Amino acid sequence: MSENRPETKKKKQPLSDRRKFILNMARGVGLVTLGGFVWSAYVDEVTASQLLLRPPGAIKEDDFLRTCIKCGLCVEACPYDTLLLAKPGDNKPLGTPYFIPRDIPCYMCPDIPCVPVCPTGALDEASVTTDGKLDIKIADMGLAVIDSESCIAFWGIQCDACYRACPILGEAITIEYSKNERTGKHAFLKPVVHSDACTGCGLCERACVTEKPAIFVLPREVAQGRAGDYYIKGWDKDDEKRLENASEIKTTTEISKKSAVDSLNDGLEDLY
Amino acid sequence: MSTLWNNYRYLILRRFTQISLLLLYFGANAWGWTILMGNLSSSRFLDFVPMSDPYAALQMLAAGAALATDLLIGVAVITVFYLLIGGRAFCSWVCPINMITDAANYLRRKLEIDRVQNKQPASRNMRYWILALSLIISAIMGITAFEFISPISMVHRGIVFGLGFGWAAMLIIFLFDLFVLKNGWCGHVCPLGGFYSLIGKFSLIRVHHSEENCTLCMKCKTVCPERQVLHMIGKESLPVLSGECTNCARCIEVCDDDALGFSIRKLADNEKTGE
Structure with missing residues:
Protein backbone atom coordinates (compact mmCIF):
# COMPACT_ATOMS: atom_id res chain seq x y z
CA MET A 1 0.00 0.00 0.00
CA SER A 2 2.55 2.51 1.13
CA GLU A 3 4.75 1.90 -1.89
CA ASN A 4 1.94 2.87 -4.20
CA ARG A 5 1.25 6.20 -2.60
CA PRO A 6 4.03 8.26 -4.21
CA GLU A 7 2.83 7.13 -7.63
CA THR A 8 -0.71 8.35 -7.15
CA LYS A 9 0.56 11.65 -5.92
CA LYS A 10 2.47 12.12 -9.16
CA LYS A 11 0.96 14.76 -11.39
CA LYS A 12 -1.22 13.21 -14.08
CA GLN A 13 0.06 13.37 -17.61
CA PRO A 14 -2.21 15.26 -20.02
CA LEU A 15 -4.09 12.87 -22.29
CA SER A 16 -2.60 12.35 -25.69
CA ASP A 17 -4.72 13.39 -28.68
CA ARG A 18 -4.95 9.81 -29.75
CA ARG A 19 -6.23 8.71 -26.39
CA LYS A 20 -8.66 11.61 -26.26
CA PHE A 21 -9.99 10.72 -29.66
CA ILE A 22 -10.48 7.08 -28.74
CA LEU A 23 -12.14 7.97 -25.44
CA ASN A 24 -14.47 10.44 -27.13
CA MET A 25 -15.39 7.90 -29.78
CA ALA A 26 -16.09 5.34 -27.09
CA ARG A 27 -18.26 7.86 -25.27
CA GLY A 28 -20.11 8.68 -28.46
CA VAL A 29 -20.76 5.06 -29.34
CA GLY A 30 -21.79 4.31 -25.78
CA LEU A 31 -24.22 7.19 -25.61
CA VAL A 32 -25.72 6.38 -28.99
CA THR A 33 -26.19 2.75 -27.97
CA LEU A 34 -27.73 3.74 -24.67
CA GLY A 35 -30.04 6.24 -26.33
CA GLY A 36 -30.86 3.82 -29.10
CA PHE A 37 -31.96 1.10 -26.72
CA VAL A 38 -34.05 3.40 -24.55
CA TRP A 39 -35.63 4.91 -27.64
CA SER A 40 -36.32 1.52 -29.25
CA ALA A 41 -37.77 0.09 -26.09
CA TYR A 42 -40.05 3.08 -25.68
CA VAL A 43 -41.24 3.01 -29.28
CA ASP A 44 -41.79 -0.74 -29.10
CA GLU A 45 -43.85 -0.29 -25.95
CA VAL A 46 -46.05 2.53 -27.22
CA THR A 47 -46.86 0.78 -30.47
CA ALA A 48 -47.74 -2.53 -28.86
CA SER A 49 -51.43 -1.74 -28.40
CA GLN A 50 -53.59 -4.10 -30.41
CA LEU A 51 -57.06 -3.25 -29.18
CA LEU A 52 -57.53 -0.33 -31.46
CA LEU A 53 -60.04 0.28 -34.23
CA ARG A 54 -58.66 2.03 -37.28
CA PRO A 55 -60.57 4.08 -39.87
CA PRO A 56 -61.95 2.24 -42.92
CA GLY A 57 -59.39 1.21 -45.50
CA ALA A 58 -56.56 1.04 -42.96
CA ILE A 59 -53.78 -1.25 -44.06
CA LYS A 60 -52.34 -4.00 -41.85
CA GLU A 61 -51.44 -2.64 -38.40
CA ASP A 62 -47.67 -3.13 -38.80
CA ASP A 63 -47.69 -1.30 -42.11
CA PHE A 64 -50.13 1.24 -40.80
CA LEU A 65 -47.79 2.21 -37.97
CA ARG A 66 -44.93 2.90 -40.35
CA THR A 67 -47.03 4.54 -43.06
CA CYS A 68 -49.42 6.79 -41.13
CA ILE A 69 -47.85 10.25 -40.90
CA LYS A 70 -50.29 11.30 -38.14
CA CYS A 71 -51.56 14.36 -39.97
CA GLY A 72 -55.20 14.03 -38.92
CA LEU A 73 -56.64 14.74 -42.36
CA CYS A 74 -58.93 11.71 -41.96
CA VAL A 75 -60.07 13.08 -38.61
CA GLU A 76 -60.92 16.41 -40.20
CA ALA A 77 -62.70 14.73 -43.09
CA CYS A 78 -65.00 12.69 -40.84
CA PRO A 79 -68.39 14.45 -40.70
CA TYR A 80 -69.44 12.68 -37.50
CA ASP A 81 -66.33 13.40 -35.41
CA THR A 82 -65.92 9.66 -35.12
CA LEU A 83 -62.19 9.59 -35.61
CA LEU A 84 -59.73 10.71 -32.96
CA LEU A 85 -55.97 11.13 -32.97
CA ALA A 86 -54.28 9.33 -30.09
CA LYS A 87 -53.11 11.88 -27.56
CA PRO A 88 -50.35 11.44 -24.99
CA GLY A 89 -52.12 9.69 -22.14
CA ASP A 90 -54.49 7.71 -24.33
CA ASN A 91 -52.09 4.76 -24.21
CA LYS A 92 -52.44 4.21 -27.93
CA PRO A 93 -49.81 4.61 -30.65
CA LEU A 94 -49.30 8.35 -30.47
CA GLY A 95 -50.94 10.51 -33.10
CA THR A 96 -52.58 7.70 -35.04
CA PRO A 97 -56.31 7.77 -35.81
CA TYR A 98 -58.77 5.46 -34.09
CA PHE A 99 -62.36 5.44 -32.95
CA ILE A 100 -64.40 4.32 -29.97
CA PRO A 101 -67.69 2.95 -31.31
CA ARG A 102 -69.52 3.13 -27.98
CA ASP A 103 -68.96 6.92 -28.08
CA ILE A 104 -69.26 7.61 -31.79
CA PRO A 105 -69.37 4.70 -34.24
CA CYS A 106 -68.47 4.86 -37.94
CA TYR A 107 -71.63 5.79 -39.81
CA MET A 108 -70.32 4.22 -43.02
CA CYS A 109 -70.62 7.21 -45.37
CA PRO A 110 -71.00 5.94 -48.94
CA ASP A 111 -68.40 8.43 -50.19
CA ILE A 112 -65.94 7.48 -47.37
CA PRO A 113 -64.50 11.01 -47.02
CA CYS A 114 -61.77 9.91 -44.60
CA VAL A 115 -59.98 7.61 -47.02
CA PRO A 116 -59.10 9.59 -50.18
CA VAL A 117 -57.61 12.47 -48.15
CA CYS A 118 -54.91 10.22 -46.70
CA PRO A 119 -51.64 11.46 -48.19
CA THR A 120 -49.59 8.37 -47.43
CA GLY A 121 -51.85 5.50 -48.39
CA ALA A 122 -52.11 4.29 -44.79
CA LEU A 123 -55.81 4.37 -45.59
CA ASP A 124 -55.88 2.50 -48.86
CA GLU A 125 -58.54 3.55 -51.33
CA ALA A 126 -58.20 0.33 -53.30
CA SER A 127 -59.20 -1.73 -50.30
CA VAL A 128 -62.59 -0.02 -50.15
CA THR A 129 -63.25 0.07 -53.88
CA THR A 130 -65.28 -2.36 -55.93
CA ASP A 131 -65.59 -1.93 -59.69
CA GLY A 132 -63.96 1.50 -59.59
CA LYS A 133 -66.41 2.81 -57.00
CA LEU A 134 -65.91 3.45 -53.34
CA ASP A 135 -67.73 0.78 -51.39
CA ILE A 136 -67.87 1.16 -47.62
CA LYS A 137 -69.50 -2.25 -47.27
CA ILE A 138 -66.23 -4.02 -47.91
CA ALA A 139 -64.40 -1.96 -45.28
CA ASP A 140 -62.83 -3.95 -42.49
CA MET A 141 -62.41 -1.90 -39.35
CA GLY A 142 -63.03 -4.81 -37.03
CA LEU A 143 -65.55 -7.47 -36.18
CA ALA A 144 -68.48 -7.33 -33.80
CA VAL A 145 -68.40 -9.97 -31.11
CA ILE A 146 -71.29 -10.94 -28.83
CA ASP A 147 -70.89 -11.87 -25.22
CA SER A 148 -73.77 -14.33 -25.02
CA GLU A 149 -73.76 -14.22 -21.23
CA SER A 150 -74.57 -10.55 -20.93
CA CYS A 151 -76.65 -10.25 -24.09
CA ILE A 152 -80.23 -10.16 -22.84
CA ALA A 153 -81.54 -11.71 -26.07
CA PHE A 154 -79.70 -14.87 -25.02
CA TRP A 155 -81.61 -14.74 -21.73
CA GLY A 156 -84.84 -14.86 -23.65
CA ILE A 157 -85.70 -11.16 -23.36
CA GLN A 158 -86.72 -9.74 -26.68
CA CYS A 159 -84.16 -7.24 -27.89
CA ASP A 160 -82.97 -6.65 -31.41
CA ALA A 161 -81.32 -3.27 -30.90
CA CYS A 162 -78.07 -4.32 -32.56
CA TYR A 163 -79.86 -6.00 -35.44
CA ARG A 164 -81.91 -2.88 -36.09
CA ALA A 165 -78.88 -0.60 -35.78
CA CYS A 166 -76.77 -2.59 -38.21
CA PRO A 167 -76.32 -0.70 -41.50
CA ILE A 168 -76.02 -4.02 -43.31
CA LEU A 169 -78.95 -5.49 -41.46
CA GLY A 170 -79.75 -9.03 -42.44
CA GLU A 171 -76.25 -9.66 -43.71
CA ALA A 172 -73.85 -8.68 -40.97
CA ILE A 173 -76.26 -9.44 -38.15
CA THR A 174 -79.14 -11.89 -38.43
CA ILE A 175 -81.59 -13.09 -35.83
CA GLU A 176 -81.67 -16.77 -35.09
CA TYR A 177 -84.85 -18.29 -33.67
CA SER A 178 -84.80 -21.16 -31.26
CA LYS A 179 -87.08 -22.58 -28.67
CA ASN A 180 -86.82 -21.34 -25.12
CA GLU A 181 -86.85 -24.65 -23.25
CA ARG A 182 -87.06 -22.90 -19.88
CA THR A 183 -90.55 -21.53 -20.47
CA GLY A 184 -91.51 -24.04 -23.11
CA LYS A 185 -93.62 -21.55 -24.97
CA HIS A 186 -91.33 -18.66 -25.89
CA ALA A 187 -88.65 -18.16 -28.49
CA PHE A 188 -85.08 -16.98 -28.23
CA LEU A 189 -84.32 -14.32 -30.82
CA LYS A 190 -80.56 -14.39 -30.73
CA PRO A 191 -78.39 -12.02 -32.79
CA VAL A 192 -75.66 -13.66 -34.85
CA VAL A 193 -72.77 -11.73 -36.41
CA HIS A 194 -71.51 -12.85 -39.80
CA SER A 195 -67.84 -12.14 -40.14
CA ASP A 196 -67.86 -12.01 -43.93
CA ALA A 197 -70.29 -9.07 -43.98
CA CYS A 198 -69.48 -7.20 -40.75
CA THR A 199 -67.37 -4.08 -41.30
CA GLY A 200 -66.80 -3.32 -37.63
CA CYS A 201 -68.53 0.05 -37.84
CA GLY A 202 -69.75 -0.31 -34.27
CA LEU A 203 -73.31 0.94 -34.69
CA CYS A 204 -74.43 -2.22 -32.90
CA GLU A 205 -72.09 -1.53 -30.00
CA ARG A 206 -73.45 1.99 -29.80
CA ALA A 207 -77.04 0.71 -29.84
CA CYS A 208 -76.61 -2.10 -27.34
CA VAL A 209 -78.91 -1.58 -24.36
CA THR A 210 -76.85 -3.28 -21.68
CA GLU A 211 -74.86 -1.21 -19.23
CA LYS A 212 -71.59 -2.29 -20.78
CA PRO A 213 -72.21 -3.37 -24.36
CA ALA A 214 -72.77 -7.09 -24.86
CA ILE A 215 -71.91 -6.70 -28.52
CA PHE A 216 -68.66 -4.90 -29.23
CA VAL A 217 -66.18 -4.46 -32.00
CA LEU A 218 -62.69 -5.89 -31.80
CA PRO A 219 -59.94 -5.71 -34.39
CA ARG A 220 -60.46 -8.75 -36.60
CA GLU A 221 -57.01 -10.03 -35.75
CA VAL A 222 -57.98 -10.08 -32.08
CA ALA A 223 -61.53 -11.35 -32.50
CA GLN A 224 -60.87 -14.33 -34.72
CA GLY A 225 -59.01 -17.57 -34.41
CA ARG A 226 -57.23 -19.30 -37.25
CA ALA A 227 -57.59 -22.99 -38.15
CA GLY A 228 -54.29 -23.03 -39.99
CA ASP A 229 -53.31 -24.99 -43.07
CA TYR A 230 -53.74 -28.45 -41.62
CA TYR A 231 -57.51 -28.52 -41.66
CA ILE A 232 -59.46 -28.59 -44.88
CA LYS A 233 -63.17 -28.67 -45.35
CA GLY A 234 -63.47 -31.77 -47.47
CA TRP A 235 -67.10 -30.99 -48.31
CA ASP A 236 -66.23 -27.55 -49.64
CA LYS A 237 -65.01 -27.56 -53.24
CA ASP A 238 -63.22 -24.23 -52.87
CA ASP A 239 -61.47 -25.20 -49.71
CA GLU A 240 -60.48 -28.53 -51.21
CA LYS A 241 -58.57 -26.69 -53.93
CA ARG A 242 -55.94 -25.78 -51.39
CA LEU A 243 -54.82 -29.40 -51.62
CA GLU A 244 -53.82 -28.97 -55.24
CA ASN A 245 -50.87 -26.85 -54.27
CA ALA A 246 -49.91 -29.02 -51.35
CA SER A 247 -46.41 -30.38 -51.67
CA GLU A 248 -45.76 -34.06 -51.06
CA ILE A 249 -43.34 -33.98 -48.25
CA LYS A 250 -43.12 -37.30 -46.44
CA THR A 251 -41.74 -37.30 -42.98
CA THR A 252 -39.79 -40.44 -42.30
CA THR A 253 -39.09 -41.49 -38.75
CA GLU A 254 -37.64 -44.70 -37.35
CA ILE A 255 -41.10 -46.15 -36.87
CA SER A 256 -42.47 -45.31 -40.28
CA LYS A 257 -39.74 -47.30 -42.01
CA LYS A 258 -41.56 -50.45 -40.95
CA SER A 259 -45.02 -51.40 -42.08
CA ALA A 260 -47.83 -50.15 -39.90
CA VAL A 261 -48.71 -53.55 -38.47
CA ASP A 262 -45.09 -54.32 -37.65
CA SER A 263 -44.66 -51.05 -35.93
CA LEU A 264 -47.73 -51.64 -33.77
CA ASN A 265 -46.65 -55.15 -32.83
CA ASP A 266 -43.07 -54.14 -32.28
CA GLY A 267 -41.72 -55.09 -28.91
CA LEU A 268 -44.52 -57.58 -28.25
CA GLU A 269 -42.51 -60.65 -29.34
CA ASP A 270 -41.49 -61.34 -25.76
CA LEU A 271 -45.09 -61.83 -24.75
CA TYR A 272 -45.45 -64.98 -26.80
CA MET B 1 -43.42 52.96 -31.17
CA SER B 2 -41.15 53.06 -34.15
CA THR B 3 -38.20 51.90 -32.07
CA LEU B 4 -40.33 49.08 -30.74
CA TRP B 5 -41.11 48.06 -34.27
CA ASN B 6 -37.53 48.52 -35.30
CA ASN B 7 -36.18 46.42 -32.44
CA TYR B 8 -38.76 43.68 -32.63
CA ARG B 9 -40.06 43.71 -36.18
CA TYR B 10 -38.94 40.20 -37.07
CA LEU B 11 -39.86 38.83 -33.69
CA ILE B 12 -43.37 40.26 -34.07
CA LEU B 13 -43.63 38.90 -37.60
CA ARG B 14 -42.43 35.50 -36.46
CA ARG B 15 -44.90 35.29 -33.61
CA PHE B 16 -47.60 36.46 -35.98
CA THR B 17 -46.69 33.74 -38.49
CA GLN B 18 -46.45 31.02 -35.84
CA ILE B 19 -49.75 31.91 -34.22
CA SER B 20 -51.59 32.44 -37.51
CA LEU B 21 -50.45 29.04 -38.75
CA LEU B 22 -51.63 27.43 -35.53
CA LEU B 23 -54.94 29.24 -35.84
CA LEU B 24 -55.41 28.17 -39.45
CA TYR B 25 -54.70 24.54 -38.60
CA PHE B 26 -56.92 24.76 -35.55
CA GLY B 27 -59.72 26.31 -37.60
CA ALA B 28 -59.54 23.49 -40.11
CA ASN B 29 -60.33 20.94 -37.44
CA ALA B 30 -62.68 23.03 -35.33
CA TRP B 31 -64.62 24.99 -37.91
CA GLY B 32 -63.91 23.27 -41.20
CA TRP B 33 -61.66 25.93 -42.69
CA THR B 34 -59.87 24.71 -45.79
CA ILE B 35 -56.89 27.06 -45.91
CA LEU B 36 -54.50 24.77 -44.05
CA MET B 37 -55.74 21.30 -43.17
CA GLY B 38 -53.90 18.58 -41.29
CA ASN B 39 -50.87 19.42 -39.20
CA LEU B 40 -47.15 19.97 -39.56
CA SER B 41 -46.54 16.31 -40.39
CA SER B 42 -48.63 16.55 -43.50
CA SER B 43 -51.20 19.05 -44.65
CA ARG B 44 -53.16 20.39 -47.55
CA PHE B 45 -53.00 24.05 -48.50
CA LEU B 46 -56.30 25.40 -49.90
CA ASP B 47 -57.51 21.80 -50.03
CA PHE B 48 -55.25 21.26 -53.02
CA VAL B 49 -51.50 21.60 -52.51
CA PRO B 50 -50.09 18.70 -50.48
CA MET B 51 -47.30 19.47 -48.05
CA SER B 52 -45.41 16.86 -46.07
CA ASP B 53 -42.60 16.76 -43.57
CA PRO B 54 -39.58 15.46 -45.51
CA TYR B 55 -37.92 14.12 -42.37
CA ALA B 56 -41.01 12.06 -41.53
CA ALA B 57 -40.98 10.73 -45.09
CA LEU B 58 -37.32 9.83 -44.69
CA GLN B 59 -38.14 7.81 -41.58
CA MET B 60 -40.98 6.12 -43.43
CA LEU B 61 -38.55 5.20 -46.17
CA ALA B 62 -36.11 3.82 -43.62
CA ALA B 63 -38.94 1.90 -41.96
CA GLY B 64 -39.79 0.30 -45.28
CA ALA B 65 -43.12 1.97 -45.96
CA ALA B 66 -44.31 2.46 -49.52
CA LEU B 67 -44.31 6.18 -50.24
CA ALA B 68 -47.48 7.42 -51.91
CA THR B 69 -47.46 10.00 -54.71
CA ASP B 70 -49.27 12.64 -52.64
CA LEU B 71 -46.66 12.28 -49.97
CA LEU B 72 -43.78 12.63 -52.41
CA ILE B 73 -45.31 15.74 -53.98
CA GLY B 74 -45.82 17.17 -50.50
CA VAL B 75 -42.22 16.42 -49.59
CA ALA B 76 -41.01 18.09 -52.79
CA ILE B 85 -36.02 30.57 -47.71
CA GLY B 86 -33.55 28.86 -45.39
CA GLY B 87 -33.91 25.39 -43.96
CA ARG B 88 -34.31 26.31 -40.37
CA ALA B 89 -36.75 29.10 -41.11
CA PHE B 90 -39.12 26.29 -40.20
CA CYS B 91 -37.66 26.30 -36.70
CA SER B 92 -38.01 30.01 -36.04
CA TRP B 93 -41.04 30.93 -38.12
CA VAL B 94 -43.29 27.86 -38.02
CA CYS B 95 -42.46 25.40 -35.25
CA PRO B 96 -44.60 25.93 -32.12
CA ILE B 97 -41.80 24.66 -29.88
CA ASN B 98 -39.84 27.77 -30.83
CA MET B 99 -42.12 29.89 -28.67
CA ILE B 100 -41.47 27.63 -25.69
CA THR B 101 -37.71 27.52 -26.10
CA ASP B 102 -37.52 31.25 -26.83
CA ALA B 103 -39.40 31.87 -23.60
CA ALA B 104 -36.99 29.62 -21.72
CA ASN B 105 -34.04 31.33 -23.32
CA TYR B 106 -35.40 34.77 -22.49
CA LEU B 107 -35.91 33.77 -18.86
CA ARG B 108 -32.45 32.29 -18.80
CA ARG B 109 -31.01 35.64 -19.81
CA LYS B 110 -33.20 37.61 -17.42
CA LEU B 111 -32.49 35.33 -14.45
CA GLU B 112 -28.84 35.29 -15.44
CA ILE B 113 -28.72 31.51 -15.29
CA ASP B 114 -26.04 31.68 -17.93
CA ARG B 115 -23.73 33.22 -15.37
CA VAL B 116 -24.02 30.16 -13.15
CA GLN B 117 -23.66 27.75 -16.04
CA ASN B 118 -21.77 29.43 -18.81
CA LYS B 119 -20.28 26.38 -20.40
CA GLN B 120 -22.76 24.02 -22.03
CA PRO B 121 -21.98 20.38 -21.31
CA ALA B 122 -23.16 19.01 -24.64
CA SER B 123 -22.25 19.26 -28.27
CA ARG B 124 -24.54 20.83 -30.81
CA ASN B 125 -23.61 18.03 -33.16
CA MET B 126 -25.71 15.74 -31.01
CA ARG B 127 -28.69 16.46 -33.25
CA TYR B 128 -26.97 14.86 -36.24
CA TRP B 129 -26.25 11.77 -34.21
CA ILE B 130 -29.87 11.65 -33.12
CA LEU B 131 -30.94 12.18 -36.73
CA ALA B 132 -28.83 9.20 -37.83
CA LEU B 133 -30.01 7.15 -34.86
CA SER B 134 -33.65 7.86 -35.66
CA LEU B 135 -33.18 6.47 -39.14
CA ILE B 136 -31.38 3.39 -37.84
CA ILE B 137 -34.12 2.70 -35.29
CA SER B 138 -36.76 3.30 -37.97
CA ALA B 139 -35.06 0.73 -40.17
CA ILE B 140 -34.63 -1.87 -37.43
CA MET B 141 -38.04 -1.47 -35.80
CA GLY B 142 -39.97 -0.83 -39.00
CA ILE B 143 -41.53 2.24 -37.48
CA THR B 144 -41.10 6.00 -37.80
CA ALA B 145 -38.98 6.32 -34.67
CA PHE B 146 -38.95 10.07 -34.11
CA GLU B 147 -42.58 10.57 -35.05
CA PHE B 148 -43.64 8.53 -32.03
CA ILE B 149 -41.70 10.69 -29.59
CA SER B 150 -41.52 14.04 -31.37
CA PRO B 151 -42.66 16.79 -29.01
CA ILE B 152 -43.03 19.04 -32.05
CA SER B 153 -45.79 17.03 -33.62
CA MET B 154 -47.10 16.14 -30.15
CA VAL B 155 -47.58 19.80 -29.32
CA HIS B 156 -48.77 20.92 -32.72
CA ARG B 157 -51.14 17.99 -33.06
CA GLY B 158 -52.20 18.62 -29.51
CA ILE B 159 -53.14 22.21 -30.19
CA VAL B 160 -55.09 21.26 -33.31
CA PHE B 161 -56.66 17.96 -32.24
CA GLY B 162 -56.60 17.91 -28.46
CA LEU B 163 -53.61 18.02 -26.17
CA GLY B 164 -53.96 15.19 -23.65
CA PHE B 165 -50.76 15.05 -21.67
CA GLY B 166 -49.02 17.02 -24.40
CA TRP B 167 -48.65 19.90 -21.97
CA ALA B 168 -46.15 17.74 -20.11
CA ALA B 169 -43.98 17.62 -23.22
CA MET B 170 -44.14 21.39 -23.41
CA LEU B 171 -43.17 21.75 -19.78
CA ILE B 172 -40.34 19.23 -20.06
CA ILE B 173 -38.81 21.13 -22.95
CA PHE B 174 -39.24 24.45 -21.18
CA LEU B 175 -37.55 23.22 -18.01
CA PHE B 176 -34.85 21.41 -19.96
CA ASP B 177 -33.95 24.56 -21.85
CA LEU B 178 -34.23 26.75 -18.79
CA PHE B 179 -32.25 24.71 -16.29
CA VAL B 180 -30.37 21.90 -18.00
CA LEU B 181 -29.00 23.07 -21.29
CA LYS B 182 -29.07 26.45 -22.99
CA ASN B 183 -30.79 26.12 -26.36
CA GLY B 184 -31.06 22.50 -25.33
CA TRP B 185 -33.90 21.21 -27.42
CA CYS B 186 -33.72 23.35 -30.56
CA GLY B 187 -29.97 23.82 -30.59
CA HIS B 188 -28.72 20.43 -29.47
CA VAL B 189 -31.26 17.64 -29.49
CA CYS B 190 -33.92 18.16 -32.14
CA PRO B 191 -33.20 15.95 -35.17
CA LEU B 192 -35.75 17.83 -37.24
CA GLY B 193 -33.69 20.97 -36.66
CA GLY B 194 -30.64 18.95 -37.66
CA PHE B 195 -32.41 17.80 -40.79
CA TYR B 196 -33.37 21.34 -41.76
CA SER B 197 -29.81 22.45 -41.00
CA LEU B 198 -28.65 20.09 -43.70
CA ILE B 199 -31.22 21.40 -46.17
CA GLY B 200 -30.48 24.99 -45.11
CA LYS B 201 -26.87 24.71 -46.21
CA PHE B 202 -28.04 25.46 -49.71
CA SER B 203 -30.72 28.03 -49.06
CA LEU B 204 -30.82 31.39 -50.78
CA ILE B 205 -31.90 33.79 -48.04
CA ARG B 206 -29.04 34.48 -45.67
CA VAL B 207 -28.09 36.89 -42.96
CA HIS B 208 -25.16 39.03 -44.06
CA HIS B 209 -22.61 40.66 -41.82
CA SER B 210 -20.85 43.92 -42.74
CA GLU B 211 -17.72 44.07 -40.65
CA GLU B 212 -17.09 47.77 -41.36
CA ASN B 213 -20.28 48.76 -39.47
CA CYS B 214 -19.71 46.45 -36.52
CA THR B 215 -18.87 48.01 -33.15
CA LEU B 216 -18.28 44.65 -31.49
CA CYS B 217 -21.11 45.12 -28.98
CA MET B 218 -21.89 41.41 -29.33
CA LYS B 219 -25.61 41.88 -28.76
CA CYS B 220 -26.18 39.61 -31.75
CA LYS B 221 -24.22 36.81 -30.18
CA THR B 222 -26.08 37.18 -26.89
CA VAL B 223 -29.42 36.83 -28.54
CA CYS B 224 -28.53 34.23 -31.18
CA PRO B 225 -29.85 30.72 -30.46
CA GLU B 226 -27.09 29.22 -32.61
CA ARG B 227 -24.25 31.56 -31.80
CA GLN B 228 -21.59 29.44 -33.48
CA VAL B 229 -22.98 30.50 -36.87
CA LEU B 230 -21.96 34.12 -36.11
CA HIS B 231 -18.28 33.30 -35.96
CA MET B 232 -17.48 36.11 -38.42
CA ILE B 233 -18.83 38.94 -36.28
CA GLY B 234 -16.34 41.79 -36.15
CA LYS B 235 -13.84 39.81 -38.16
CA GLU B 236 -14.98 39.56 -41.73
CA SER B 237 -17.84 40.70 -43.92
CA LEU B 238 -19.46 37.41 -44.70
CA PRO B 239 -22.88 35.92 -45.12
CA VAL B 240 -23.95 33.42 -42.46
CA LEU B 241 -23.62 30.27 -44.45
CA ASP B 256 -27.87 49.14 -33.62
CA ASP B 257 -25.13 49.62 -36.14
CA ASP B 258 -26.64 48.19 -39.28
CA ALA B 259 -23.98 45.53 -39.41
CA LEU B 260 -26.39 42.68 -40.08
CA GLY B 261 -29.15 42.27 -42.63
CA PHE B 262 -30.88 39.76 -44.86
CA SER B 263 -29.47 39.25 -48.31
CA ILE B 264 -29.94 36.87 -51.16
CA ARG B 265 -27.04 34.57 -51.34
CA LYS B 266 -24.95 35.11 -54.41
CA LEU B 267 -24.25 31.63 -55.55
CA ALA B 268 -20.99 32.68 -57.17
CA ASP B 269 -19.75 34.09 -53.88
CA ASN B 270 -19.97 30.86 -52.06
CA GLU B 271 -16.91 29.43 -53.64
CA LYS B 272 -14.87 32.38 -52.47
CA THR B 273 -16.09 32.40 -48.90
CA GLY B 274 -15.82 28.69 -48.44
CA GLU B 275 -18.02 26.98 -45.84
Missing part, protein backbone atom coordinates in the same frame (compact mmCIF):
# COMPACT_ATOMS: atom_id res chain seq x y z
CA VAL B 77 -43.10 21.20 -52.09
CA ILE B 78 -41.71 21.60 -48.58
CA THR B 79 -38.14 20.78 -49.52
CA VAL B 80 -38.06 23.30 -52.36
CA PHE B 81 -39.71 25.91 -50.14
CA TYR B 82 -37.10 25.58 -47.41
CA LEU B 83 -34.27 25.31 -49.89
CA LEU B 84 -35.26 28.80 -50.98
CA SER B 242 -24.10 27.63 -41.79
CA GLY B 243 -27.30 25.72 -42.19
CA GLU B 244 -27.74 25.89 -38.45
CA CYS B 245 -28.77 29.55 -38.69
CA THR B 246 -32.53 29.63 -38.20
CA ASN B 247 -33.06 32.92 -40.09
CA CYS B 248 -34.87 34.17 -37.00
CA ALA B 249 -33.37 37.61 -37.63
CA ARG B 250 -33.04 38.46 -33.95
CA CYS B 251 -29.44 39.45 -34.62
CA ILE B 252 -30.57 41.89 -37.31
CA GLU B 253 -33.00 43.70 -35.08
CA VAL B 254 -30.79 43.91 -31.99
CA CYS B 255 -27.96 45.35 -34.06
